Amino acid sequence: MKQYRFYLLTVLACLTLAGCTKDMVLPVASGRPYEVLVVLEDEVWDAPAGRALFNILDTDVPCLPQSERSFRISHTDPKHYDHLMQLFRNIILVNIDKTQFSQARMRFARDKYATEQIILTINAPSLESLQEFCEQHRQEVVDFLTRTEMNRLIRKLEKKFSKTTDDLAWLTFGCHLHAPDELKSYKKGENFFWTSNNTASGLENICMYSYEYEGPETFNKEYLLHKRDSIMEKNLPGEKEGMFMQTDTLCTLIKPIVVHKAYAMEIRGLWFMRNDCMGGPFVSHSRVDAESNRVIVVEAFVYAPEKKKRDLIRRLEASLYTLQLPQEQNSLIEISIEEEKKDTK
Numbered sequence: 001m002k003q004y005r006f007y008l009l010t011v012l013a014c015l016t017l018a019g020c021t022k023d024m025v026l027p028v029a030s031g032r033p034y035e036v037l038v039v040l041e042d043e044v045w046d047a048p049a050g051r052a053l054f055n056i057l058d059t060d061v062p063c064l065p066q067s068e069r070s071f072r073i074s075h076t077d078p079k080h081y082d083h084l085m086q087l088f089r090n091i092i093l094v095n096i097d098k099t100q101f102s103q104a105r106m107r108f109a110r111d112k113y114a115t116e117q118i119i120l121t122i123n124a125p126s127l128e129s130l131q132e133f134c135e136q137h138r139q140e141v142v143d144f145l146t147r148t149e150m151n152r153l154i155r156k157l158e159k160k161f162s163k164t165t166d167d168l169a170w171l172t173f174g175c176h177l178h179a180p181d182e183l184k185s186y187k188k189g190e191n192f193f194w195t196s197n198n199t200a201s202g203l204e205n206i207c208m209y210s211y212e213y214e215g216p217e218t219f220n221k222e223y224l225l226h227k228r229d230s231i232m233e234k235n236l237p238g239e240k241e242g243m244f245m246q247t248d249t250l251c252t253l254i255k256p257i258v259v260h261k262a263y264a265m266e267i268r269g270l271w272f273m274r275n276d277c278m279g280g281p282f283v284s285h286s287r288v289d290a291e292s293n294r295v296i297v298v299e300a301f302v303y304a305p306e307k308k309k310r311d312l313i314r315r316l317e318a319s320l321y322t323l324q325l326p327q328e329q330n331s332l333i334e335i336s337i338e339e340e341k342k343d344t345k
Contacts (some may be wrong), residue, residue, distance in 0.1 A: 015316060026115045026321070027113075028116060029088065029089065030087045030088060030089055031151055033152070033153075034071050035089065035090060036057055036090040036145060037076065037085060037092070037096065038073065039081045040078070040093060042077045044096070045077075048131055049127040049128070055134075055138070056138045056141050057058075058070075059206055061314075062279055063268045063269050065279065065280065065281065066308070070142055070145075070310075071090075071145065086112075086114075086119070087113055088146060089117055089152075090118055093217070094130065095124070096126065096127060096130060098126055100123070101125045103125065104122065104133035106121060106122045107121050107122060108121065109121070112301075115260070146314075149314070153314075154321055162181050162184060164195060165186075165206060166178060168193045173296055174326055175323060175325055175326070177208065177319065177324070179206045179316070179319040184198075185197070185198035191209055192207070193207065202303075202307050203304065204300075204316055205300065206299070206311060206319060207299050208299070209296075209297050210292075212295070213294055224267060225247050225249065225267070228284070228297070228299075239272050240275075242274070242275045243273055247270075249269075252270075253268045254267045257285075259320075259321060260325075264285050265287075266283065266284075266289045267286070268282070269282060278303055280304065282301035282313075282318075283299070283301075284299035284300070285297070287323070301313075301316075
């Protein structure tokens with residue numbers, strides 16, 4: 001009887017292992033948002049080529065009131081890169097070998113060891129080519145890793161979002177918008193609404209407004225900021241008369257982007273409350289609703305004077321990409337770096 005039980009357990013174990021091999025369930029990637037693990041020899045990490053890679057990750061997030069680096073940086077020598085470290089959410093692997101590589105290039109792979117994981121591989125024939133590559137492609141690497149984290153947030157918002165904000169977007173503009181679930185306090189105005197988590201420990205806000213599209217000149221910097229200031233002054237006054245939200249024009253970045261395969265204008269900067277001491281970062285997307293011939297703007301802004309603001313504003317920024325104009329479908333931010341092909345047997 002004991003021999004039979006042992007045989008039965010052995011068979012079941014083999015069947016279980018076979019099933020796992022066929023349909024392997026990967027663990028969830030570890031690490032915090034915007035944390036990057038660099039796998040590189042210690043001596044190279046401390047050399048100019050390694051410092052060039054470090055300097056990419058050590059860049060400041062633009063348009064924040066205080067200096068905050070773009071990523072949390074971790075490093076390990078390849079000899080310590082074990083199965084636990086392979087579960088990091090964002091990994092940069094560096095291979096230097098002149099016999100295999102003729103020029104420096106980077107590729108990426110998804111979900112190799114864990115779900116929600118990105119492994120960015122940089123291959124180079126020499127330390128000099130690695131350093132040159134990092135210096136020439138610094139913004140490309142920053143954008144890639146930032147978009148990767150944004151896409152993770154967007155996927156989370158697909159499953160859990162503020163019904164209050166989405167209902168306001170639908171009833172006011174005929175659009176859908178997925179904002180963090182805790183944004184439930186709101187205020188409505190003419191072609192305008194504002195939602196907030198209404199907490200003193202880090203005020204997170206989304207507002208949405210629209211105005212008539214008057215042609216390409218509608219999307220120049222001066223016009224967009226003038227519209228923003230006039231609409232915010234009307235709809236978001238301060239506690240006392242003469243207090244209202246305005247844009248700090250000394251720190252404002254504006255650039256065209258693509259959202260859902262359509263043109264949009266991104267503005268990133270700082271806001272302040274005139275005649276008051278409040279302020280913080282904001283980011284907005286301005287897009288054209290062709291059906292109504294109107295510009296629809298969705299904006300995220302933060303007030304958290306005693307906290308770091310990078311993760312707060314980036315979390316809200318992900319919501320901007322979920323704005324679904326009439327006839328649109330939600331999609332992730334496109335990643336254009338060449339994807340590494342997985343080995344097949």
